[in-house]
Amino acid sequence: MGFSTSAAVAVMLIGFLLAAGVLFPAVFAAGGDTGSAFSAQAEQTRDQINTAIDIVESPDPDADEPTVVASNDGTTTIDVMKVDVLVNGQYVHYDHYATTVVTETGEEDPVEYEETDIWHPGSELEIELDLDGISGVDNEDDIDRVKLVTEYGITASAEYEEGS
Amino acid sequence: MASVSATHLILFIASIVVAAGIAGTLVLEVDNLSGAIETQGSATSTEIETEIDIISDAGQPDSIYDAGDEETDERITLYVKNIGSEHLEAHHSAVDILVNGQYVSSDHTELEHLYADSSSWQTGDVVELTIDLEGANGDIEIDGDTSATVIVNDNEDSIDFHVAGDDGGD
Numbered sequence: 371m372g373f374s375t376s377a378a379v380a381v382m383l384i385g386f387l388l389a390a391g392v393l394f395p396a397v398f399a400a401g402g403d404t405g406s407a408f409s410a411q412a413e414q415t416r417d418q419i420n421t422a423i424d425i426v427e428s429p430d431p432d433a434d435e436p437t438v439v440a441s442n443d444g445t446t447t448i449d450v451m452k453v454d455v456l457v458n459g460q461y462v463h464y465d466h467y468a469t470t471v472v473t474e475t476g477e478e479d480p481v482e483y484e485e486t487d488i489w490h491p492g493s494e495l496e497i498e499l500d501l502d503g504i505s506g507v508d509n510e511d512d513i514d515r516v517k518l519v520t521e522y523g524i525t526a527s528a529e530y531e532e533g534s
Numbered sequence: 535m536a537s538v539s540a541t542h543l544i545l546f547i548a549s550i551v552v553a554a555g556i557a558g559t560l561v562l563e564v565d566n567l568s569g570a571i572e573t574q575g576s577a578t579s580t581e582i583e584t585e586i587d588i589i590s591d592a593g594q595p596d597s598i599y600d601a602g603d604e605e606t607d608e609r610i611t612l613y614v615k616n617i618g619s620e621h622l623e624a625h626h627s628a629v630d631i632l633v634n635g636q637y638v639s640s641d642h643t644e645l646e647h648l649y650a651d652s653s654s655w656q657t658g659d660v661v662e663l664t665i666d667l668e669g670a671n672g673d674i675e676i677d678g679d680t681s682a683t684v685i686v687n688d689n690e691d692s693i694d695f696h697v698a699g700d701d702g703g704d
Contacts, residue, residue, distance in 0.1 A: 372544035378553035385557020389564035396568030400575020407579035410619045414585065452658035454589060454615065455613035457688040459597025461613050461648060461662065515593055521658050 418522045420446040425516065425528040426494065436510045438497045438517055440526060448489040452521040455497060457504050458514050466503025470496045584687040585618030589660065595695040599676060607668040608676070612693065613648070614684055615660045622686055624637040624655040631665055633674050642666040 438455075442448055450469050451484035455462045471483045473493040489495050497518075501507050517527040590598050590613045602608035610633065616622055626645040631638045644664040647655065654663055662686065667674055676697050683692040 374542075374549045377546070378549040381550060381553035382557050385553075385560050388557075388561045392561065393564050393568045393571075396571045396575075400571050400578075403575045403579040404582065407582035408698065410583055411585075414617070421701065449658070453614075454660050456589065456591050456597075456613070459591040459594030463648065506689065515591060517589075517591045517593075519587075519589040519615060521617065523585075523589070525589065527660065528595065529593075 389418075414522060417446055417525060419524060420444050420447065421520055421524040423448070423518060423520060423524065423526045425518065425526050430482075435498045435500060436513060438499065438516050438518070438528075439494055440497070441494045442489050442491050444524075445491050447491065448520050450487045450489050453489075453495070454519040456515075456517040456519070457483065457499065457507060458512070460504060460506065462499065462504055468498045468500075468502040470498075472496060566699045580620055581688045583618050583620040584622065584689045585616075585620075586622075586684060586686050586689055586691055587617045588682075588691045588693045589613045589615045590693055590695075592693055592695045595697055598632045598693070598695055599680065599684075599697050601676075602668065607666050609667055610676075610682060611618070611663040612663045612665070612682060612684065613660050614663055614691075616655050616657050618689070619657055620687070621657065622655040624653050624659075624661055626663070628655075628686060629663065632683040632685070633665065633667070633676075634681055635675060636674055638665055638667075638674070 400461060417465065420433065422442075422444035423440050424443050425440045427437075451464070453469075455467060468484075471486050471489050471493050472495075473481045473483075473490070509511060513530050515527060515529050517525060519525045590611070592598070598610060598612065600606065600609050600611065612632065614629075622628060624645060625648045626643045627640045629640070629643070629645060631640075631643055642665065644666075646662045646664070647653075648660045648662055652659075665682075678697060679694065680697050681692055681694045683690055
C-alpha cells in the first residue's frame with residue numbers, strides 16, 4: 371500500500387502544479403491590466419487638474435468674422451484639434467472656424483502660429499468663426515453664448531450682450 | 535517481486551487511476567477559471583478607462599430640447615465627448631440613455647460621429663446623440679427640470695437643463 375499511496379500523491383501533486391501554472395499568470399495579467407487602467411485614469415485626472423482656460427475677449431463687432439479669444443491659464447498644453455466649439459449650444463464643425471495661437475500677447479509683437487495644434491500655457495487661442503457654418507446665426511448679434519471644451523472635458527463659456 | 539500479490543497490483547492501479555482523474559479534472563477546471571479571470575480583468579480595465587462627458591451647453595436649453603412641430607418630432611439632442619483613454623464604438627446601441635430616470639430604447643436614438651464618418655469613437659471625438667421622444671414610450675413628459683443621462687461601458691454622465699413649460703415665459 372505504501373508505494374501506491376506515494377504514487378497517487380505524486381500524480382495529484384503534478385496535477386496541482388499544472389493547475390497553478392495555468393492560474394497564476396491569468397490572475398497576474400488581470401491584476402496588471404486593472405492596475406494600468408487605474409494609472410491611466412490617474413494621469414488623466416492630473417491633466418484635468420492642470421488644465422484651465424478662460425474666454426477673454428468677445429467678438430469684435432468691426433471684424434469681418436467674429437473671433438473668440440481664449441487664454442490657456444493652466445500648466446499643460448492643450449491640443450487644438452481636440453477643442454470643441456459650441457455657439458448658442460450648437461456644435462460648430464472644425465471646418466467652420468480657423469484657429470491661431472498667439473503668444474507674447476500684450477507686448478509689441480505678438481507671435482502668431484496659424485498651422486499649429488499646440489496651445490501652450492500662457493498663450494491665447496483665437497478662433498475665427500465662419501457664420502455660414504452655424505445654423506440660426508446670421509450675424510454677430512445672434513451669438514448669445516460661446517462654450518469651449520478641451521480634450522479632457524474642461525470647459526469655459528461666455529455670454530455676449532446684444533449690440534456690443 | 536514475487537511477493538507482490540495481484541491484490542496489491544490491482545489496488546495500486548486503481549489508486550493511480552483515481553489520482554490521475556482528480557489531477558486531470560483539476561487542470562481542466564482551472565483552465566476554464568483562468569480564462570474567465572482574464573476576460574473579467576480585461577472587461578474591468580475597459581470600464582475603468584472609459585470616461586465620457588456631455589458637452590451640450592445647459593445654458594442654451596433650446597439647443598438640447600426641441601419641442602417639435604408638424605414636420606419634426608419632439609427630440610433631445612446631446613453632444614457627448616469621449617474623454618477617456620478607451621476607444622468606443624460609434625453606434626447607438628453602445629450607448630444607454632435615461633431621460634428623467636426612464637430608459638429610452640436604442641430604437642429611438644441615433645448617433646452621429648461629428649468629426650468624420652467613422653465607426654470608432656476615439657478619445658477626444660464628439661458624437662451627436664438624437665433621442666426621438668415621440669417614438670419612445672409615451673410616458674416621458676418633458677416639462678420644467680429635465681435630466682438626461684448617458685451611460686457607456688458602465689460610465690455615466692448627466693446633464694440637467696430647464697425646459698420652459700407652456701405656462702411660463704419663453
